[in-house]
Every structure is written in C-alpha cells, then in structure tokens.
Amino acid sequence: MERFKYSTLVFLGACSYGVLSTILKLGLGAGFTVPQILGGQYFFGWCILLILMLLFSRVKVQIKQVGALLLAGIPMSLTGLFYSVAVAQLPASLAVLLLFQFTWIGVILEAIWERKFPSRGKIISIIVLILGTVLAGGVLEQAGGSYTPLGITMGLLSALTFAIYIFVSGKVATNVPVLSKSFIMVSGAVIVLFIVLTPSFLFDGSIAQGAWIYSVPQALLGSIIPVIFFAIGVPKVGPGLGTILGAAELPAAVIVSVLVLQEQVSGLQWTGILLIMVGIVIPQFTSFGGKDDLQPRKLRESNSI
Template sequence: MINDKLKGGIYVALGASSYGMLTTFVKMAYSEGFNTAEVTLSQYVLGAFGLLLLNQFGRKKHSPLVKSTTYTAIKLVLAGTSLGLTSVFLYLAMQYVSVSVGIVLLMQSVWMGVIVEMIIHKKLPGARKLLAVIIILGGTVLATALGQQSIRVSWAGIGWGLSAALAYTATMYSSNSVGLQFPPLKRSLLMISGGLIMIIVIFHAHINLDFSFRIFLRWGILLSLFGTILPPILLTRGMPLIDMGLGAIIVSLEIPVSVLMAFFLINERVSGLQWTGVFMILLAVVLMNIGKREPVPK
C-alpha cells in the first residue's frame, strides 16, 4: 500500500508538472512569432490524434470496455468545450502577463470552485475554506504585483486570466461528474475533441494563407504532449492510488513548476513579494485539503 501510494503521488506530480511546463512553451512560441490560433490549434489537433491512437492500442490490449452511449459521449464533447476555452483564454492572457501571473490567475479556479460547490449544494463553505479563499485572494494581490507601483499591471491580461480560471472551473466540475463510466483515455479523447471543436469555431477565420503550419512541428508536438496527452494519462493513473485531498495538494505543484520553468528557460524574474503570494496560494490549497480522509481503492 505504501508503494502504491508513493507511485500514485509520483504520477500525479508528473502530471501536474507537465501542465506547469505548458505556459512557458507558449511564451517561447510567441517569441518566435506564432499566434494564439496557431498555438491552440496545433496543440489540440495533435493531442486529439495522439489520444485517438492510444485509444486504438488500448482497445486491443485491455478487456472489453464499458458500453458507451451516444448521449453521454455528446455530453463529454460538450463538456470539453470549456477545456478549449480555458486554453484560448489562458494563452491570450500570456500575450499580456508573465507566466507566473498567468498561472496564478488560472489558480483562481480554487475559490471559484468553492462558490460553485456552495451554489450546487446550497450550503455555505466551512470556516477553513473561507480562510483559504481569503489567503488565495491576498496571495493573488501579491503574486500579480497589484500592489507594486514599479510593475505595470495589464488589466487585459488579468481579464483573460480570470476568464481562463472560470472556464477551468467548469472543466473541473464536468470532468468529475460526466461520463465517469467511460475509460479514462476515451473520456480524455472526447473532451479534447470538444475543446478542438470550440477552438476551430473561434479561430476558423485564421486558418488561411497566413496560418503557419510550421507550428505543428516546431511547438505542436511539445504542447500536445505536455498539455493534452501526458497529464490525463498520469493523473488518471495516479489519483486512484491516493486520496483526493493529497491529490489536490500535489496538483498545486503546477504553480512553482511554471514559475521555475519560466525563470530557467526565458529568464522571467519574480520578485520576493510575488514569491510570497505564490506560497500563500499553495498554503491555501494545503489548508483546504489537509485532513481529508477518503478511502483509497485496494
């Protein structure tokens, strides 16, 4: 059991770290002249293709899959549209803000999720969750440099980042409630397909003579691997081996990984106050989830 729990934690940590690398790769693609349409389309087209191949191989290797219904499959595709919106909004924010600020804005989905939970269950959150929300908001003010006059704040970037957090909240809710009887790889494929459809709807006008298909080989493989293929595989393998509280804490590794990747690869500087804000948000995630005891499947 100890070995399984350790293995699950490693899988979840690697999945979160994969997501954490994504925003830095997007920044690097932007620096080479690629735009949001090219970045998102290459990621989702190659990601959907990769997951399709994995589903085909998995179907041959594993036991017969649970019979799916067209209605549930359509619901998963529709749920995936919010995943596509998350990427679009986050990558638009990356045009205006740093990687560290972008990932902090995306993590506002933590307190947005608390509000969604309160609305659905019609019950006020406990004192510990309320305290965590306050810590997150305070940490966000520091991490986004809102209180530092020497740093220029992009309100457009903050707006797109908060929109990404809202879309991500919808994605997290739907991924935890829709089509749970489907195999993880099939669920991932259907949701990524929904995201791809949404991205094509948004950026169809950009697929013209000016569209640089070089993005598929230059950055598309990396973006799809770390953004749409590896994370669902690693997280769906790791999460069943550990309890949800510990899983949520480990997933928050995405924040420091993003900041460190940006520091080492694109020399993005983060002030001491911003680091304080980042650690406050991590503390809030731990506060919300520590002490949760959910049975781990044996």
C-alpha cells in the same frame, strides 16, 4: 494513502499546465503565432489520444455519455481562448490573478452541487491561495499598465471556464475508461477551437517550418497528461479539492520560466509561491484529520419541522 495518491495526480496535472506558458513564449520567440501553436497543441493531442484509445481502450461509450463528454470538453478550449485575450488586454500579472480566481469558484461550484458548506480547511486554503497568487503574480510590483473592461471580463471568464472544466472532470461520465473519456473531451475542445480559430495552421506550412517542435510538447503537457490525470484524480478527491490542487499551475509556471527563460523572480513572488504550496497542503491535512471534510455543514436545513 489512496486520497493522497489521487491528489498527487491532480497536482502533477496542474504542474503540467504550468509549463505551457514557457513553451508558448519559446514558440512565439521563434516566430510562430498563438493560433498556430495552440491549434497544433489540440490537433496533436487529439491524434495521440486517438492512437492511445484505439490501442488500449476499445470500449463502446453510450451516445448520451459521448454528448455529455463533448460538452464537458468545451470549457477546456474556452479557457485558453479567454485567457489569451486577457493577456493581450491586461498586464500579465493581472491576467494571472484573474485566472486564478478559479480556486474559489471551483469550491463554490462544489458547495452548490453537493448542497454543503465548504469545509474549514478549504476556506482557509482559499484565503491563503488568493494571497499567494497576488504575491506570486507580481501584482503588487506591477507599475501602471492598461486595463480594459474586455480584458477584465475575459480574465474572469477564463477562471470560470477552468473551474467548470475541473468540476465536470470529476462529475461527468466517471464510469467511462480514462482514455476514452479524455479523447472525447479533447474532441469537444478541438471542435470549438477550430470553429473560433479555424485550422489554418494545417495548411499554412507552419508545422513543416517547425511549429510542431512547440505544439507536440504543448499537446503532451496541455492536452494529454493533465486531462488524463484530472480524469483519474478529480472524481476521487472532489472538484473543490481539485481546484485547490490546480493552483499548483502558477508555482510551476514561475519555476520553469526561471529555469528555462532565466526570468527574474522577486522575493515577494517566491513568498507567494510558498504560500500557494501551503494553501494546497492545508486541505490534505484537514482531510486526513477526518472531521473537516467528512462532515461539512449543509447549505440549508431540511424544510421539515
């Protein structure tokens, strides 16, 4: 039950990420830009986490751990930056498909780190998730569209950085209190984001004009809830299972877009969503079974004869 509890936290964190695309579309429809909404998201997220940390987690963190957590936060902002370029350069369905390669990348990262082959349940899960992502993303129904090397590269980089973010959430400074850890990681993300985008949204009047209506929910659902939930859950379930659970982001994004934006979803896409949910569940059952995840094979045998 403990593992299920932590898996649920990671799952909910991923679903939280899935709501962001709908909020972003609403903000863009209101006349605001991606830098204004994205910049506001991280700014308000940073401020809220700072308040929470000062109220509930006044713990001294070692300088070495602070540096590691600042670096660990960089992939968080890079994912958003790379993915935004991919969406601009590619059909949305292909951009989503490229981003969701983080599922198998994360499992490989864990395998390399642990020097163990992924369990049979994880391998089956990845296959099901990839098929489900192809269907849910509408790739098979996409007619035409422009494809650029830059877009493909940025899409794959977004997958890599998101997998790295989930991985480091489970490996870096796991003994640091969650609120302090989350605040420092978001601080690292804010630094990179402000260097790339510049904090012009703070001075152009967009916040007073209503951008905060979209940036504050983005902060809660993109920079606070998932960061905290991942910081709690991923160290317990492992980065490999963490990335698999992260695939819940796509079904959440599709369902919210249907409920809020009234977007049309085809039968193939619903089938893909169902497959993704099945892919997420598979490792849970194999884990509870005991043998599949508890006794994975080593990548290479000992050199001793």
